Amino acid sequence: MAAPHNPPPSDPPALVAAKADLRERLRALRAAPPSPAAIAALCRRMAAHVRAVLPPGADVAAVWPLPGEVDLRGLCAGLHEGGYGVLLPETPPRGLPLCFRRWRPDAEMRPGRFGTLYPDGAMARPDLVFVPLLGFDRRGFRLGYGGGYYDRTLAELPGVPAVGYGLSAQEVPAVPVGVYDVPLPVILTERDVILV
Known part of the structure; x- marks a missing residue:
């Protein structure tokens, strides 16, 4: 989800600049x-x-791809066929959390904010969230x-x-982190499977 960034007040200017520089380099890749x-x-x-940690019937939040992103449509179809619920995010106005809508292969996709698409299905709470990233490090920190x-x-x-989730080429030695940055337990x- 591409959006302009308003960093938390506690992020010093040097950290904001370091993250912006890394984002630019990773987008170029x-x-x-x-x-x-x-x-x-x-x-x-x-x-x-998913099969190792959740039973069929559980709801998995994935992402419909934007240009340049990893295309998870095959994963979505496979999870649906395997009996899992597939949820895709609808991007709300800035400052709010994502809401997830139920997807089926025949779902109508609607245009969302920042060029995203989301299904016309009902809202639901996920049992697992796949988190896209521009970059990541071995400590579990991600750059969105x-x-x-x-x-x-x-x-x-x-x-x-x-x-x-991402491709190994997106790994960096260290993602710049601030006070509010929390590592992911799995990437x-x-x-690779990176466990933190």
Whole structure:
């Protein structure tokens, strides 16, 4: 979800600048589309993770892809076929958490904020949230798009597992972190399961 960033007041200017610089470098890396093999491997790993931690019937929050993002449509279809509920986010006005709507293969997709699409299904609470990222490190810290939507959303879903996902090329030595940054307990790539 691309959105302008208004950092928390406690983030010093140097941290804001470091995050903005890293975002710019990581966006440039996404200019080349990921290989279908890497996306397929990542989606298999994500599906295996869901099956390992949740029973069929549970609701999994995923993401409909924006240009340059990992395409999870195959994962969504596979989870649906496997008996899982699939939820996709609707981006609300700035400052609010995401809301998740039920997706089915025949769902009508509606245009949302920042070029996103969301299904016309009913709202539901996820049992697991897949969190997109621009970059991540081995400590579990992620760099998002800067809008704070997932930070607010995860704060509203205590006890719901959050799993970051991305391609191994998005790994950086260290994501700059501030007072409010919380690491993800799990990050999945096409090559790795990173447990924090």
